[in-house]
Each structure stands twice: as C-alpha cells, then as structure tokens.
Amino acid sequence: MGFLGKIRACNTWNPLDFLPFTLNGERIGNLHRGAAAQLRRWPQWFAVTTDAVHWINAPACAAERTATLAEVVDQLVANGLITHCHGELYPVTASTRAQSRCLIDRAAAPFFGMRAFGQHLNGFVRTAHGIEMWIGQRSATRRHYPGYLDHLVAGGLPAELSLAENLRKECAEEAGMAAVLANQAIAVSAVSYCQDSARGLKPDVMYCYDLELQEDFVPRCTDGEVENFRRIPVRDVLELVCDSDAFKLNCNLVLIDFLIRHGFITPEEQDYLELVHGLRAKLP
Structure with missing residues (x-):
C-alpha cells in the first residue's frame, strides 16, 4: 500500500453519502443517510430533510443539550445502532475543543460524524x-x-x-x-x-x-x-x-x-x- x-x-468518504447535522445553523456533524433516517423517531428534536438534519428546539444550555443527546444515544445503543457507551465525554464542536456546544459519549461521536x-x-x-x-x-x-x-x-x-x-x-x-x-x-x-x-x-x-x-x-x-x-x-x-x-x-x-x-x-x-x-x- x-x-x-x-x-x-x-x-475514504464520499460527502454525497452524508447529511450535515446542524445546530443553530452551524454544522456540528455529518450523518450517514441511513443514520439520519433513524433520527426521525424524535421529530420534536430533529428535522430530517433531503439536504440536512437540523437539531430543532435544542436547549439553550449546553448541559441540557448534553442530556438530550445522551437520551438519544441511550436509545440508539438499546436498538443496536451504536454498539456501546464508552463512558468518556467528547466535545461537540465545529472547530476547536474550546468552542464546544455540548458533550457526547466518545463511542457515539462517529454515528453523528462529530469531530x-x-x-x-x-x-x-x-x-x-x-x-x-x-x-x-x-x-x-x-x-x-x-x-x-x-x-x-x-x-x-x-x-x-x-x-x-x-x-x-x-x-x-x-x-x-x-x-x-x-x-x-x-x-x-x-x-x-x-x-x-x-x-x-x-x-x-x-x-x-x-x-x-x-x-x-x-x-x-x-x-x-x-x-x-x-x-x-x-x-x-x-x-x-x-x-x-x-x-x-x-x-x-x-x-x-x-x-x-x-x-x-x-x-x-x-x-x-x-x-x-x-x-x-x-x-x-
């Protein structure tokens, strides 16, 4: 090689296979189209369109956003869509660690395509x-x-x-x-x-x-x-x-x-x- x-x-990734995951107009992740479809079960939080997945009605507080994501992740783990929770929290960010919008379990970050x-x-x-x-x-x-x-x-x-x-x-x-x-x-x-x-x-x-x-x-x-x-x-x-x-x-x-x-x-x-x-x- x-x-x-x-x-x-x-x-090795094709951008056409993924949908941007946005929070307040900022892209914080990239969801595979199949993964994006799984978020339709939470219409109160996620608006899934043909072009993007928007986190709607997101709490203003970072801690509350973290709790919301944790609830979603727990259900995805229970359904076998994420293998496990690691127990370490990673920053959800569009750029640097210092500009974290909330936190997510380490094992769940790839599902959402988060940095x-x-x-x-x-x-x-x-x-x-x-x-x-x-x-x-x-x-x-x-x-x-x-x-x-x-x-x-x-x-x-x-x-x-x-x-x-x-x-x-x-x-x-x-x-x-x-x-x-x-x-x-x-x-x-x-x-x-x-x-x-x-x-x-x-x-x-x-x-x-x-x-x-x-x-x-x-x-x-x-x-x-x-x-x-x-x-x-x-x-x-x-x-x-x-x-x-x-x-x-x-x-x-x-x-x-x-x-x-x-x-x-x-x-x-x-x-x-x-x-x-x-x-x-x-x-x-």
Whole structure:
C-alpha cells in the first residue's frame, strides 16, 4: 500500500453519502443517510430533510443539550445502532475543543460524524545504532484493532481534561510513566483525517508528541490495553508502515509525520509533497 496508501485509507468518504447535522445553523456533524433516517423517531428534536438534519428546539444550555443527546444515544445503543457507551465525554464542536456546544459519549461521536480529538506519543531512544522507537502491541481483547501495533502512548482526549492532564494520565496508564517524565514530551504537530467507518464518519484530529527516552527506560502497561512493548529500529518501523498492515490504521499517519520530521522520509520520496499535505486533511 505504501505511505500514500495509508493516508488515503484514512480518508475514504464520499460527502454525497452524508447529511450535515446542524445546530443553530452551524454544522456540528455529518450523518450517514441511513443514520439520519433513524433520527426521525424524535421529530420534536430533529428535522430530517433531503439536504440536512437540523437539531430543532435544542436547549439553550449546553448541559441540557448534553442530556438530550445522551437520551438519544441511550436509545440508539438499546436498538443496536451504536454498539456501546464508552463512558468518556467528547466535545461537540465545529472547530476547536474550546468552542464546544455540548458533550457526547466518545463511542457515539462517529454515528453523528462529530469531530474527535486524540493524543499520540512517539517514544524514541537514540542508540549507537540510530533511533529506535518503543512500539506497543494492542491487547487481543481490545474492541478495535486487537493485536495490532500501536504507539507507546495513545488515547482519546476527554472534554474535561486539558491536553497536558490527559497526556499525563495516558502515559501513566499505558506505559507506567511518571508525570515528571510525561511532562518532558514535546508537542510537535497535529494530523487530521476523515474516514467513513462501520461506526459512522470519523473526522478526527490527533495531537502528536515526541518524547526522547533514556536507554534504560522500560514501559509498563497498567490498564491492560497493551500486551507487550518492543523497541524497534526506526528503519524497521518505516518498513512496517510502508509495506504492511501491522499498525492500527491511524497510527500510520502519526508515524509518517515522525519519519518526515526526523528525515527518514525525504523529498526524494516520489510522493513527498502529497504525503506532507495529506497528513492534514481538511475536515468537514
């Protein structure tokens, strides 16, 4: 599939298959046409037309809008249209987390095609043989991508936590990392993609961090989400990204970003400019 193929695989959606989901004239999501039809059962809240789904009679208070959405989500879960509730709340926003209009359960965001945010940390070591990266293997019990390779630390970004707070939490849970070490992570970039998935549309933003670690550092998973960790030469990581499907799909984007920034993918790469631009897809 190659590097460009990985980026394209994360950006597979046809706007004609979706209807904008609006609140007070602002698009806050994109519903698959089949999903949009399911909202007709709540005519007091949603006006479904051929061109859009409008959230009508929405409460003026963000907390009340959150409660209304939660009631709808609970019913969609009960009917098997959403698999489960995750228990983490994400901001409902047309742009940034700070401009949240209300909150929704993390697992329900794709059904409504709502923007989601996450954090991915590249943990690496400089050795006498060159850069090596700490790579985790996801637990076989994970709901999504069981057994696939993943970053040292990666996770969603709940609405109630700041980026720094959430990164410390994820570092502790996924790698047994002390806060003083997690605080040394450097925010380096953000990548975005928009993917049509079985759960709905995923217009996602991932904040990227680099953390240079000492050779004696050994990660320890404390939340059961990772089966094991391996320290892999960066050239082997490059080959895995380019030539295999070993990594959880969106991790490839963050790794390609790392490989570009650290000079392992250079302008001599045939699709270099398309790779650079493709890592930051324009979100609906």
